Amino acid sequence: MADCVIHLNSGLWLTNRHVVRSFSWILSILSKMMRRALARRPLFPPAAALLKTRPQRTFAFAAQVSPLQHVRIPQGTGQEGSSSRGAFQNVALAAVGAAAAAVGLATGLEDCTHAEKKSDQDHVFMNWSATHECHPRSFYVPESVEEVERLLQEYHGKRQKLRCMGAGVSPNGLGFSGKAVEKDENEAMMTLALLDKIVKVEKDKLQVTVETGMIVGELLDKLRTYGMTMQNVASIRDQQVGGICQAGCHGSGAGIPPIDDQIVEMEIVTPAKGKMTLSATQNPEIFAMAKCGLGALGVVTKVTLQCVPMHRLAEKTTVMTLDEIRPNHNRWLVEYQHLRYMWIPYTDSVVVVQCRRLEDDERIDEKRFPPVKHSDAIRLEAPRKLYLELTKGKPAPDYLDWSFTKLRDKLLELNPLDKEHVIRVNEAEKQFWLLSEGYRVAYSDDIIGFDCGGQQLVEEVSFPCTGTLDLDFMEKLLKRIDDEDIPAHSPIEQRWTARSASAMSPASAANPHQIFSWVGVILYLPTAEEKARRAITDRFMEFYAMYRDFMEPYGATEHWAKIEWSPDAADRQKMRDRLKRRFPVEKFKEARDEVDPHHILSNHIVDEMCA
Ligand SMILES: Cc1cc2nc3c(=O)[nH]c(=O)nc-3n(C[C@H](O)[C@H](O)[C@H](O)COP(=O)(O)OP(=O)(O)OC[C@H]3O[C@@H](n4cnc5c(N)ncnc54)[C@H](O)[C@@H]3O)c2cc1C
Known part of the structure; x- marks a missing residue:
């Protein structure tokens, strides 16, 4: 089979056997498309135009790889199903797949051999390097904090896992959900990709309050208009703000702390205690745990970050x-x-x-x-x-x-x-x-x-x-x-x-x-x-x-975004013992029991540490 690797500057990697998308890219397109549609502008016109001439084979490819086509949107009742809004979103989401296909066409992708779609339900998430994948049963894209609250209540009630991912970039798939018991599929996931706005900028304090679904690169661009910037960033800017904070990400500079430490205040929604505000003065103990909380102590909906002047x-x-x-x-x-x-x-x-x-x-x-x-x-x-x-x-x-x-x-x-x-x-x-x-x-x-x-x-x-x-x-x-x-x-x-x-x-x-x-x-x-x-x-x-x-x-x-648990039980125990010497794991578990007693937000990476 001829080898074919296409690297697009947008952060999209396509290979003949693997499709690796920067989720930030797809999700930010999704978000923009939604807003355009709401403003009665055409949905991604260049893609729509290309779609008319696109061969069926490429579309099947896009359908297979689009994780967004099987989204189920939460309803007011807490039940899954379709609604006019849900239907509208699914149209928009399908168009994202079409957009991806159109990009493929525009770059000559049809010359490659594509993997077959396994079934209608086969929606696959892959991380940046295609080393980890996830087949969630359900995938949610809430549009408001209230929807996040309803979702967590529902899954807390059902005692079923519901993991909140960021952009899905982590080398170890930290944002993905754990495997469903004895099945080759994963539990439910959500992303805050549609909660991606700047809420408040306080120029005098050099602080920005931002919804955590915003992509880091987009936040940096927007901060420029206020003459501000983040203290540091990782080597790539494709993550969501929630993702870089929860995994304890960092750049370089001996005088600059990792990004979780740049949080001044945060809002989280927890399964057991609902919405909470955390800071050095409000719930300080949970704040210290949840700033780098591995997605296990609540869905972070907003953070206030300490910035610096643009320089x-x-x-x-x-x-x-x-x-x-x-x-x-x-x-x-x-x-x-x-x-x-x-x-x-x-x-x-x-x-x-x-x-x-x-x-x-x-x-x-x-x-x-x-x-x-x-x-x-x-x-x-x-x-x-x-x-x-x-x-x-x-x-x-x-x-x-x-x-x-x-x-x-x-x-x-x-x-x-x-x-x-x-x-x-x-x-x-x-x-x-x-x-x-x-x-x-x-x-x-x-x-x-x-x-x-x-x-x-x-x-x-x-x-x-x-x-x-x-x-x-x-x-x-x-x-x-x-x-x-x-x-x-x-x-x-x-x-x-x-x-x-x-x-x-x-x-x-x-x-x-x-x-x-x-x-x-x-x-x-x-x-x-x-x-x-x-x-x-x-x-x-x-x-x-x-x-x-x-x-x-x-x-x-x-x-945390790179740790891989060894397949060997003795090695895993050694790793666990080491982590327990390094971190207050017992306190982390106590905090988790308090805010998420059924551990619905944790995946296998977190559960393994807490075992
Ligand atoms: C090429 C490459 C270069 C990288 N360079 C660096 C680097 O220089 N420095 C560095 O530190 N890291 C680096 N990373 C790692 C990357 O920054 C982290 O994996 C980051 O966490 C990914 O963010 P994400 O938005 O994709 O989150 P995901 O991978 O989707 O999730 C990460 C964690 O955040 C949690 N999470 C995300 N959003 C929320 C939310 N709203 N509420 C609660 N929990 C949430 C998830 O549950 C999970 O625990 C790099 C990765 C790659 C592939």
Whole structure:
């Protein structure tokens, strides 16, 4: 079967065997379409136009992959069923599938072979890397907090699971619901994609109150109009605000806490206690638990976030060795608002990315901030040369159009688990970065995200730093990777945050001055071929088992959106014991029993921790 991978800039990935959508993309289209329809404007006219000429085969594809076609909208009675509003929504939702199909057509998707639709009820959610999927029995898109309350009452009464997802991006499928008992389908899910408005902006306090279904990228864009921005963001902006808070997400900057700690106040709807407002003064104990609550302590409907004034950053990229970093590292942590290292395994090189905040009136010119000197053609010379060699002079016709990350995927795809091959690819990456040194100056929200490459398996852990423990951690980790012949792909990303006051944050600490380092290892999934993906996944699980063993003496703990429970019962118990030493799990369980006594909001990831 011919391999076909299409990466659209919108965040949509299509492969001949997998369809991976950024849910934020689909859900934000849905949301906009609803509003347009309400304003009596045509529904997604370009899609409708393309639909007329679209072959049936492509439509079946869209129908199969659209998770939104089987939505059941809650009614005033709490019963599922259709209503004029529900029917209207289903029309809009079906049009989203059509829009996706039209995008496929516009990009030549019909040339690919599509998976067959299994049945009318087969609606599948997949995460960003297509590593986890979910087949919920019911999927709800409430339009108001009252609907959220009614839904939770209904499921609380029935004692059935109802998980609230965000954009569904999490590498471990954290937002998805657990498996229904002994069935190959999942329990019910909801998303707050239609609760996505800014409620209030308090410019004097630099605070924004926002409904949690809003996509982070959209919030950042809107904040610009108020001269404000978020303190930090993750490398991608596709998450919902609820998703980045509940999983304890972070960017980089030793003086900036993870995003859950930027919450000043939040509104949650709980199954047992209904709607609650949480802050440092209102229900402070539940607030400390629920800021990073893993979706298990209530459906978060609104958060007030502490922002900062919109500002520019000067980002400097250089390639260094560990010996060059060591004498400067602790100073840089203080000096730079954002600092990130990208370690290239099996080379002596670390890509150092330093961001300094510029004063509003600070002069910017190319003398002070010399940009990257070389053209893309020069920067890509080494990886392109390697690609030409390995494809024996028969490259893909469009290879000169590929970005560096796509080229890296294509190189790795040739032999992703062979250590010697991976070393050659990593060496080519080093050459790319050596020619990419230089400055970028732009607004912070344009700078701090970055291209993390294609589909991937990742494991990121966080640990408290003292002295140069964070650098020792890396030095020893790279050695262990080599000793165990792990074909480690590049980069291993290292970042820092301030502590979080949220009890369940991987960066939680009583000491307000404690700094945490976050280190993520990666194996890409550069192929759609099932057998190859399985082999990479198996190797990654061995890599992760080694990493678990390695990190334990450092008091490290996994990112909640990346933790994967081992299939082995003894390993799971070990993980559970470690989590219980790190987090107040008993208090978390007490809080959960109070607000959700039947644990309807939890999925298997949370239940496993609480077992
Ligand atoms: C390519 C890539 C890069 C990434 N980079 C980073 C990074 O730099 N830093 C980082 O920290 N993370 C990063 N992540 C992880 C990502 O930020 C998290 O997985 C995030 O939680 C995803 O948000 P989401 O909206 O998709 O939430 P989901 O994955 O859908 O859900 C995450 C959690 O939030 C809960 N939740 C969502 N909305 C609500 C709500 N309204 N009420 C209650 N609970 C809710 C869910 O139940 C679940 O527990 C990255 C992921 C990918 C794929």
